[in-house]
Amino acid sequence: MILLQGKGVSKGVASGPIYFFQRPSTDITKTAVADIAAEKERIAAAQEKSMAQLEALADKAREETGEETAVLFETHAMFVEDEDYVEAIMTTLDEERCCAEYAVQQAGEQFAAMFAATDDAYMQARAADVKDVTRRILNNLMGIAEGGIDSDVPVILAADDLAPSETLQLDKSKILGFITAGGSGNSHTAILARTMGIPAICGLGDTLKQEYAGRDGYIDGETGQISIDPDEITLAAFRTKEKKQAEMKELLQSMKGQKDVTLDGREMMVYCNIGSPEDVAAVQANDGQGIGLFRSEFLYLAANDYPSEEDQFQAYKTVAAAMNGKRVVIRTLDIGADKQVEYFHLQKEENPAMGVRAIRICLNRPEVFRTQLRALYRASAYGKVAIMFPMITSVWEVKECKRACKKVMAELDAEGIPYNKDTELGIMIETPASVFVADALAKEVDFFSVGTNDLTQYTLACDRQANDLGKFFDPHHPAVLRALKMATDAAHAAGIWIGICGELGADLTLLETFLAIGIDELSVSPSSVLPLRAEIRKSIAKTCNLDMLKS
Template sequence: MYTIQGKGVSGGVANGPLCFYRRGDHDIAKHEIADTEAEKQRFESARQTAMEQLKALYEKAVAEVGEEGAELFEAHQMMLDDLDYVEGIQDLIDGEQVNAEYAVSQVAEQFAQMFASMDDSYMQARAADVKDISNRVIGILSGAVAGGIDSDVQVILAADDLAPSETVQLDKSKILGFITQGGSGNSHTAILARTMGIPAVIGTGDALREDYEGKTAWIDGETGELFVEADEITHERLSKKHAKQRAMKELMDQLKGKENVTIDGRKVMVYCNIGSPDDVDQVLANDGGGIGLFRSEFLYLQNNDYPTEEQQFQAYKTVAERMGGKRVIIRTLDIGADKQADYFQLAHEENPAMGLRAIRICLTRPEVFKTQLRALYRASAYGKIAIMFPMITSEWEVLEIKRICEGVKAELRKEEQPFDENIELGIMVETPAAVMMSDRLAKLVDFFSVGTNDLTQYTLATDRQGGNLDRFFDAHHPAVLRMIKMAADNAHKAGIWIGICGELGADISMTETFMALGVDELSVSPSAVLPLRSTIRSINTAENREKILEDLLK
């Protein structure tokens, strides 16, 4: 038995084979080929496989977001079938006697440059499409694994770490748990694990070796341990722990349909955080009262070009309809910092967490912002959508946002597009500036939502992604809690509600404190809803409020 110690960031235990995440190799080597006919056939076989994959993706997208939202995959099929593209690759294999991977990469570059040099913006955008389909074909030729998971069964996924753009494309149905060499408790791998309700361990370092590939292992997200080829005693102990975990889930399921209300009658909204329309299944399965944070940036991260208004509209509409009239708070794109999409072509920044990100991108690229807002307003006709804006620091930002929103609404009225005229607008409180200005900001919006991860990062000057800074990244720090109280007090003075949508909202050791601070809503991973409901129902807010506030403010 091999025992690996890391840090647990998502509780629970799981048992299964270890599978290491496989990234595609972007360095395409050039080889001389003797049998060009066989090489052309190899290319054709890969092209047909890619075509089948795109058809499957199209059908999946139609089911999830409708035909218009799936148009991209249909366009990719047409491009993959383009005679000039196919013959260009075949001619290069014949003429230079080169391997298919190299021929595809060269022709892809030629086509991409051709599209990029055109005056028409639509045709310029096709440069990313031709690279995307070509990378798919190259991946098939080189044996790369779609989605990074080379397994037909469920696995414990191992990696050095995973970028947000990688996590969003994973086949989540295959994952029992995560274990990574690096990362932090606030990494997107950890957040995804908590959303899925599966165990995750980070920070194992070099102890996590690729020669463990395929070996059966137990992962314990509570203790941060991984046991490879566990001995009989360990296997029996963790099997019992797994059984208790299932029993606890069954116990929690009995709370479905019950109110989130304290012993003294204080009602709390318990909502869910999601990253895609797929996550709604988990929200409904766990009896979430609404969606407090839909991270819309993941629609951007899974694309190779800016998602169209129609693509976004279909995604937002799907979520709104499936939630059946419950509030769905959609955060406008939070690209930047650790969430990078190449087609945004953001300049390198020494300190990206404080750079051009989130609302700053939206206000400097209003055409991108307006496309998203149009999709959001259109989708509001199909459910109770609210819009939330991240990284706010000043009044002028909110006033400019509202001016742009009014322009979008005027356009939609002129086009006779239906939308909710009374859609709620809120802001993320995740900077000290937003807290200090919360008395004025509260008069401009309908709600606040505290992003505790970033608020902690900016308040304590501690990088939330820095794995070696975990002991300094303290979301329980009195400075952070005092800021939440200040924002809550100012929200209530202005007659608006305040929630928490950061990971701290699911920390049941803090639930009573949040009630004392005046928090009205907690938005958490779907798997945390029922345990949080159980805690809320056991609290007497009136009994301990004064003491909690006295300890915090003394």
């Protein structure tokens, strides 16, 4: 038996084969090849595989997401066999006598450049389609599995750590749990695992060895323990936990359809945090009453270029429509800090957490902001959309955001495009500055939502990415809880609602404190909705106290 000890960052137990995440290598070197005919055969095989994948994707899209997406995949399929594109590949092969990978990459760059050079914004954006198709053919040439997981059965996914863009592309139906060498409780892998409601263990360091690939791992996201080839006693203990987990799940199912109300009648809005439209299924499965935080970054992280208004609109509309009149709070892009996107060409910063990020990028680049706001307002015609601005520190920033919104509304009016004029506007409370001026900010907006991860980081001067701050990074610190109280008092004085969309919202040990403070909404991972509901329904708001704010 092999035992590994890491940090449990998402609860639950799971067992299955350990699989190491395949990171597609983007480095393609030009190597000389003698047998050009063999390279041509490889390309033909890769093309055929790409076509089959795209046709399957088109069929799936037609059933699940609709005609628009299906046509996109069909266009991609036609690109794969486009005669000029294929001819360019063959010409490079014949003239340069090089490997297939290099020839495909060259053709991809050539045609992406052709689209990029057109004088039409729509056609310029098609460069991303060419790149996407090229990437697909290259992956098939190099035997890299799409979604990073080339396995027929679900696996325990092992990796050094996963970047946000990588977690987005994972085939989530194939993941039982995560084990990573790096990362922390706040890393994107941990957040994803909690959204999915599956166990995750991080910080394993070099104890996580490649040689464990393919062996059965038994992981416990609560204790952070992984056993491989467990002995009988360990296995029995694991099975007991597994059984308990199944029973608990069943118990929680009885919470579905129940109201989020305390024994003495205080209502709480229990919403969900999501990172992409596909997470809506988890929200519905767990009976979330709305979406308190829809991170729009996925659109930017998954793309090679600025996502178009249309692409964004489709994504927001899908979620707004699927939630069927329930509130959907969409946060404008929160790029920067730990979420880097190449095409934004952000300057390297010594301290990116305090640099040009989130709303600061939007206010510096009105065009990027405008595109997103237009997409958001257009989506507001299809559901109860609310727009939320991150990283606010000053009243003038909010005023400028509102001016940008007004401008976009005027544009849509002029173009006769429908939208909801009364779309709620809110801000994230995640900087100490926003807490100090919360009274003034509250007069400008319709709601507050506290991002406790960043608020803790900035209030305690503790880097949330750092692994070794341990006891110093204390989200229960009275300073953080007092900040929550100050923001809540300011919100209520102005007659607006306040929620928490950080990880702290799901911390059941703080529920009584939140009730005492007067928090109106808690937005948590979909898998945390039912446990939270069960706890709320056992609470008595009147008897809750503010003791935790004292020490």
